[in-house]
Amino acid sequence: MEELHCIGCGSIIQTEDTSKPGYVPKSKLTEENEDIICRRCFRLKNYNEVTPLKITSDDYFNIISEIGTKKALIVMVIDIFDIEGSLIPQMPKLTNYNDLVIIANKTDLLPKSVKEPKLLHHLRKIIADNELKPRNIYLMSAVKYKNIDYIIDEITGYARGKDIYIVGATNVGKSTFINTLLKSYASSEKDIITTSFYAGTTLNLIKIPFGNSSIIDTPGLINDNQITNYLSPKALKVVTPKKEIKPKVFQLDSKQTLFFGGLARIDFLEGEKTSFVCFTSEFMKIHRTKLENADDLYSKQVKVLLTPPFENEDDFPLKGYTFNIRKKNKQDIVLPGLGFVTVSGIIKVKVYTRSNTIPYIREALI
Numbered sequence: 001m002e003e004l005h006c007i008g009c010g011s012i013i014q015t016e017d018t019s020k021p022g023y024v025p026k027s028k029l030t031e032e033n034e035d036i037i038c039r040r041c042f043r044l045k046n047y048n049e050v051t052p053l054k055i056t057s058d059d060y061f062n063i064i065s066e067i068g069t070k071k072a073l074i075v076m077v078i079d080i081f082d083i084e085g086s087l088i089p090q091m092p093k094l095t096n097y098n099d100l101v102i103i104a105n106k107t108d109l110l111p112k113s114v115k116e117p118k119l120l121h122h123l124r125k126i127i128a129d130n131e132l133k134p135r136n137i138y139l140m141s142a143v144k145y146k147n148i149d150y151i152i153d154e155i156t157g158y159a160r161g162k163d164i165y166i167v168g169a170t171n172v173g174k175s176t177f178i179n180t181l182l183k184s185y186a187s188s189e190k191d192i193i194t195t196s197f198y199a200g201t202t203l204n205l206i207k208i209p210f211g212n213s214s215i216i217d218t219p220g221l222i223n224d225n226q227i228t229n230y231l232s233p234k235a236l237k238v239v240t241p242k243k244e245i246k247p248k249v250f251q252l253d254s255k256q257t258l259f260f261g262g263l264a265r266i267d268f269l270e271g272e273k274t275s276f277v278c279f280t281s282e283f284m285k286i287h288r289t290k291l292e293n294a295d296d297l298y299s300k301q302v303k304v305l306l307t308p309p310f311e312n313e314d315d316f317p318l319k320g321y322t323f324n325i326r327k328k329n330k331q332d333i334v335l336p337g338l339g340f341v342t343v344s345g346i347i348k349v350k351v352y353t354r355s356n357t358i359p360y361i362r363e364a365l366i
């Protein structure tokens, strides 16, 4: 039988093993078998039901290594809400130093007051610090179609007829971008590629003809420091913002603590009373308490009052990092994958996050 691929996730279609990618019941295979989708994609598209199934990093590197053998344009998509978690410094090496372009997606989640030039300046710095040398960097919202036409013009210009590979960490919106592009340019009416809020949706390359060349969706790299890879579907729904983030403001005295569910914590150790402006998902529960009660509260209330994580889920040992903030300008305390908290003044804080996602301080975005 000729090898068939699921148009939703790229898996090779098979009829033997329901627990493996690409499963389709034999009875569903027809003579034509055009645009076939596997059971997992069918359930995701129709019932938004997740069948957890992830590729291993070995699979990922095998799949992605194909790109290194070609002359291609590499488009790395990152998540503006989790820049550090979604940037992959080793991408040029993995793709044999083909031309690179970087797109920062999900800009619709940032408050409108964010100034794009400032954001781009900030991105350029992080990208350079990671020794990446893209031909260009763009801001985009794949769901809101923001900048899509301009970006498509630009990347087809850079590609000059070569294939275009859309790469990046899981869940940054690679497949959503391609669906948007197909709806704008190939008058496709519905989403062709499966997308979902759960990380690890695309499982293999999906090649789509585009002008004289192809645009190719790829699976996401599962990044150790990306919090989305550790959360259950239920927890992910809480930490992922659905719309423009409206900050929540807390006036704190020193010796007070903020909990972000049971996923992060900020202790205000020293400094004058100041505001902590929290840019996190609208569903995130932020709980204020006295520092002296914080340890006790966490041990009694994690998974109860402090959620996520929820009952029966893995709980995260939190690890603390101390920062002395002494800058005149406002600074952001970044809680990777969860958002950021803007502070000002000379203060000392201890910031706790899950051990693989390390918090850091940056110049305020806003």
Ligand SMILES: Nc1nc2c(ncn2[C@@H]2O[C@H](COP(=O)(O)OP(=O)(O)OP(=O)(O)O)[C@@H](O)[C@H]2O)c(=O)[nH]1
Residues within 6 Å of the ligand: 105, 106, 107, 108, 109, 140, 141, 142, 143, 144, 169, 170, 171, 172, 173, 174, 175, 176, 177, 194, 195, 196, 197, 198, 199, 200, 201, 202, 203, 218, 219, 220, 221, 241, 242
């Ligand atoms: N707010 C917002 N959400 C987006 C945007 N683009 C994608 N998403 C959401 O991000 C989630 C992941 O999107 P996908 O397109 O499946 O991401 P992917 O990079 O293909 O993910 P994998 O295939 O798992 O590597 C989905 O819930 C999308 O709706 C965007 O521009 N803004």
Ligand SMILES: [Mg+2]
Residues within 6 Å of the ligand: 174, 175, 176, 194, 195, 201, 202, 217, 218, 219, 220
């Ligand atoms: Mg995908």
